[in-house]
Amino acid sequence: MKDFEIQDIEVDLLVEALYRRHGYDFRNYARASLKRRVADLAPAFGCATVSELIPRVLHDPELGRQIVPKLSVPVTDMFRDPPVFLSLRRRVLPLLASYPRLNIWQAGCASGEEVYSLAILLREEGLSERAHIYATDINDVALARAEEGVFPLRLLKDFSTNYLKAGGQHSLSHYYHAQYDHARLDPSLRENITFARHNLASDGVFCEAHLILCRNVLIYFDHVLQNRALRLFHDSLVRQGFMCLGNRESLQFSEVVEDFAVTDHEHRIFRKRLLGEPTP
Amino acid sequence: MTGGPWDAVVMGCSAGGLEVLRAILPRLPTGFPLPVVVVAHTSADTGNLLAELLDHCCALPVAVAEDKAPMNGGAIHVAPPGYHLLIERDLTFALSLDAKVCNVRPAIDVLFVSAAEAFSGRLIGVLLTGANEDGRAGLASIKALGGLTIAQDPDTAVAETMPRSAIDAGVVDHVLAPSAIAGFLLANANSR
Numbered sequence: 127m128k129d130f131e132i133q134d135i136e137v138d139l140l141v142e143a144l145y146r147r148h149g150y151d152f153r154n155y156a157r158a159s160l161k162r163r164v165a166d167l168a169p170a171f172g173c174a175t176v177s178e179l180i181p182r183v184l185h186d187p188e189l190g191r192q193i194v195p196k197l198s199v200p201v202t203d204m205f206r207d208p209p210v211f212l213s214l215r216r217r218v219l220p221l222l223a224s225y226p227r228l229n230i231w232q233a234g235c236a237s238g239e240e241v242y243s244l245a246i247l248l249r250e251e252g253l254s255e256r257a258h259i260y261a262t263d264i265n266d267v268a269l270a271r272a273e274e275g276v277f278p279l280r281l282l283k284d285f286s287t288n289y290l291k292a293g294g295q296h297s298l299s300h301y302y303h304a305q306y307d308h309a310r311l312d313p314s315l316r317e318n319i320t321f322a323r324h325n326l327a328s329d330g331v332f333c334e335a336h337l338i339l340c341r342n343v344l345i346y347f348d349h350v351l352q353n354r355a356l357r358l359f360h361d362s363l364v365r366q367g368f369m370c371l372g373n374r375e376s377l378q379f380s381e382v383v384e385d386f387a388v389t390d391h392e393h394r395i396f397r398k399r400l401l402g403e404p405t406p
Numbered sequence: 407m408t409g410g411p412w413d414a415v416v417m418g419c420s421a422g423g424l425e426v427l428r429a430i431l432p433r434l435p436t437g438f439p440l441p442v443v444v445v446a447h448t449s450a451d452t453g454n455l456l457a458e459l460l461d462h463c464c465a466l467p468v469a470v471a472e473d474k475a476p477m478n479g480g481a482i483h484v485a486p487p488g489y490h491l492l493i494e495r496d497l498t499f500a501l502s503l504d505a506k507v508c509n510v511r512p513a514i515d516v517l518f519v520s521a522a523e524a525f526s527g528r529l530i531g532v533l534l535t536g537a538n539e540d541g542r543a544g545l546a547s548i549k550a551l552g553g554l555t556i557a558q559d560p561d562t563a564v565a566e567t568m569p570r571s572a573i574d575a576g577v578v579d580h581v582l583a584p585s586a587i588a589g590f591l592l593a594n595a596n597s598r
Binding site: 128130156157158159162163199201342344345346348349352374375376378379380 | 474492498500504505516523
């Protein structure tokens with residue numbers, strides 16, 4: 127047996143241990159990138175091999191919480207891919223403005239940069255009074271950071287540039303206070319955000335959403351889990367609700383490709399089809 | 407040494423890469439049987455530009471690799487700027503925004519290692535011009551699993567660090583000038 131095949135067994139065993147011991151389910155994550163992250167875990171916990179880490183996963187009640195942040199990928203920026211936010215501002219929010227109440231679900235919010243971007247967008251488009259954002263993630267550590275709304279000041283320069291490219295109406299500094307080397311976002315942005323733990327691998331529908339953002343999460347899932355998540359989004363959306371995926375994510379290889387119409391192909395914005403609506 | 411048969415070609419380049427790709431890829435004719443997968447270090451905001459430039463001058467169709475898409479023989483697949491590109495065991499593409507490797511994303515090592523495993527060594531790895539050491543570990547994985555490894559002759563490279571570092575590590579089977587690489591690939595692809 128080749129070394130990489132032995133490593134594959136180690137990944138299987140670790141994933142099984144994490145699931146059965148701690149309830150974290152990475153069994154249907156895309157294997158190639160998961161394998162790289164699992165390989166990085168062993169040295170991070172002082173182990174020579176992934177096999178050595180497995181007994182600790184089984185016997186240390188705290189280890190699950192420490193491992194999960196390293197296996198999920200919490201990289202995001204405020205207004206990441208600014209043209210996407212511009213498109214949401216120009217093409218989606220004006221249509222959502224007709225609803226008296228709005229639910230927006232950001233699935234996989236990580237440390238929250240995008241949630242606050244969305245909150246700013248809603249405020250500038252005059253929708254924040256009637257909109258509620260549900261920001262969910264499986265990673266408790268990232269969720270806690272997201273709820274805090276404090277980001278390293280050095281990142282704000284890029285965030286500000288993104289904000290302006292996304293059609294921002296002020297300067298981003300309008301929405302934060304610099305404190306030493308950190309930027310604290312205006313706490314009032316948080317008033318209509320609920321942060322909650324939700325697992326796309328095991329949890330179900332919890333709200334009726336008008337817009338779902340799930341960007342650069344599905345690339346970490348295999349076909350099975352990706353289809354589960356997309357079904358869940360479909361079931362959560364109101365009639366003709368919108369869904370925004372990552373710039374390189376598509377429905378082309380999923381089971382729901384017929385269930386959504388394309389609103390903006392370049393920025394991966396889709397709209398739930400009406401029952402019986404003809405496919406183009 | 408030529409083993410084979412080979413099921414895919416993976417290729418990586420950095421500084422000076424566009425010109426070398428333009429010297430190699432247009433010479434692969436329609437009907438070239440293997441999928442060709444390319445990682446080039448480009449900045450994250452260049453969109454589909456590289457794929458479009460190559461598509462204009464290649465006989466084979468060139469497109470940015472899509473997440474979950476199957477690899478096609480006789481097509482050139484390019485990593486999307488800003489994302490790592492990996493190959494799954496079922497020979498579909500996967501993307502990730504995991505941390506940079508060798509300070510770059512997409513990283514050649516990430517593609518090469520995942521491809522070496524997915525094809526269990528039945529592939530050809532080609533490392534071209536570049537100014538860092540990305541690709542060396544990937545080429546080592548390909549060679550360790552029985553794949554065929556090629557480096558661009560450093561004397562012909564705009565930046566020689568990348569091919570040189572793989573050659574010095576002893577993981578390169580053939581050192582070739584760009585003008586010879588397409589012919590070499592053709593000869594080996596058709597030996598199936």
